[in-house]
Amino acid sequence: MPSLTRVTTNRRSQSDQRRREFEAQVLLALERLMSDGTPYTELAVQRIAAASHVARSTFYRHFPDKSQLLIRMADLASQDLFGAAENWWHAEHTDVRHTIAGMRRMIAEFRRHRLVLIALTEVAAYDRDVGRYWRERVQGFQDVICERLIIEQRRGRVDRSCDVTATAIVLTSMVERSISTALGEEQSIDDEQLARALGRAIWLVVYGDPDRSLPR
Structure with a gap:
């Protein structure tokens, strides 16, 4: 039995x-x-x-209701997006090429569910439940960035004067808004151009020199 x-x-x-x-x-x-x-x-x-x-x-x-529907659909649509980003932050990245590769994966995942994710950011601006969900989801990603920045500071790769919380907010906002804007209806920027621009910008914010490879 x-x-x-x-x-x-x-x-x-x-x-x-x-x-x-x-x-x-x-x-x-x-x-x-x-x-x-x-x-x-x-x-x-x-x-x-x-x-x-x-x-x-x-x-x-x-x-x-439609708020709960959008939250669940966005949760499904963003799993691989945040997964790609978190995998990159947890991985070893010793030069700007690794950063660009991480951005390529994020952009590709965003494009797969572009319509739902763009709707999410628009509705989050005025819907309390949707806004709370998105802030909490982004905060979780910011925590991942903070953890990695602290590790990089201990290794001597990131300047000790770098405020990890402020830097995580800057990086998260920059990536989220850049991808949302670039993949909007009126934009025609190439995904590869976007990945390279974001990768270089992230590297400059975190490490300060796009031509410098870090010791492993």
């Missing part, structure tokens, strides 16, 4: 898998609806539910 614990765990695992599949389905539907230029704020819940091929009642069980 199977144990109750094993049965419960299996059911929970199946339920989690169904939820992940459902949320991925909604994310694809939402991005399709926005691809013609329709702003997120103009999309009715009923239209999003219909495009996702689920009943409105089922949709509301998962997402009680």
